[in-house]
Amino acid sequence: MIETRGFKILRAVGLTFLTAIVVLPLYVILVTSVKPLEDVRGVFSWLPSRITLQPYMDIWTTVPLAHYFVNSLIVVVTATIFSVVLAVLGAYALSRFPFKGARTFSMMVLSTQMFPGILFLLPLFLIFTQIQRTVGIQLNGSYLGLILTYMTFSLPFAIWMLSGFFASIPKDLEEAAMIDGTGRMGALIRVVLPVARPGIIAVSVYCFITAWGEVLFASVMTNADTRTLAIGLRAYASQTDVYWNQLMAASVVVSLPVLIGFMLVQRHLVTGLSAGAVK
Template identity: 75%
Template sequence: MIETRGFKILRAVGLAVLSMLVIVPLYVMVVTSFKPLQDVSGTFEWWPSVLTIQPYIDMWSTVPLARYFTNSLIVTVVATICSVVLAILAAYAVSRFSFRGNRLFRLVVLSTQMFPGILFLLPLFLIFTQVQKTIGVQLNGSYLGLILTYLTFSLPFSIWMLTGFFAAMPAALEEAAMIDGLSRWGALWRIVIPVARPGIIAVSVYCFITAWSEVLFASVLSNKDTRTLSIGLRAYASQTDVYWNEMMAASIVVSLPVLIGFLIVQRQLISGLSAGAVK
């Protein structure tokens, strides 16, 4: 199909408009983070007369941001590691072994993505409460409760993604390794996992972003000691004041780990997503 000049112009205008929808909010956030508080409450200025880094200094003392950052890091890293390890084992078993219920298991894993997460909020809260009453393990307001919650939602998608990736790999790789003396576990660790690294990285990034930016369950299942960043950012809005400049500065700082991580693994992430999706 030959593109006409008018079509090219229309496409360029459309892309420019869509780009502005992304760039303008980012620009407002960055500019606001460098403004004094008195300049934020008035009419918005696209280029402020005064720029200061004080919001980036004050944001650590206005709310316990370092504590929230630590909580998010603990919950996110542990949930990501557990999800990836369990997904590797489950996906490898599903893609390599034939057993009764294999197809049903895949359908159940895929069907979990059909339901919105808010449907599970009350059942999870009641289950955690009952667990505490029965065996004395506190899940509501604890790291363990948040980790199990995030694991519940990231694990099915991780299994589905890695199942497609492992199924695309020839089984002859493990068979040749086992002929040379490796066990099934040795072939998985030394052959399959290195080859599947792009897919594993893609799944890891998905799990990390899902847990790092989650708001709904963290707002109900956490307390003041386990509050994560996504909930802690709301503390900049008090009953009397809203520290918009510090909130924007904190939002930028919170986004940096995900942004830096994405830039580091960008190439492997894209190849892993495409490989899993094609299969």
């Protein structure tokens, strides 16, 4: 189809509008983070009259941001590692050992993504409370409870993505390795996982991002000692005042790990998502 000049102009205008919707909020965050607080409280200006990096230094003392940062790393990294390891094993089993009802099981795993997370909030809280009463293991307000919660939501999608990726890998590679004396687990580690690296990276990034910015469950299942970054940002708003410049500066700092990680694995991420989704 030959594109007319009017169509090209309309497409450019539409893309510019969509880009502005994404970029303008980020620009406001960056501009606000380098303004003094008195300038933020005044009339908003697109260009700051004064630029200061003081908010980036104050965010660590106004709120125990470093403590929240460590909490988030503990919870998110642990949940991501366990989700990926279990997803690799589950997806490999689905793709290499077909059984009756395997397709139904895969659809049931994927269907868990249809429901909003708030539906699971109260049941999980009650389950964790009952476990604490009967077994004595404290899950509410602990790292372990939040890790299990994040795995509950990331693991089904990770299994579904990796099963499609493993299914696209020829079985001849594993059979050749096993003929040479390598067992099934050895073939998985030495042959399949290196080939499936883009898919594993894509799933890891998904699990990490999903848990890093999660607010709903973290607000209920954490306390002052285990509070994560997403909840800790609210501490910049007190009953009498809101430190908008520090809040924006902290938002920038919190976004940096995800941004840097995405830039490092962008090529593998696109390849992994495409391969898993197409299959």
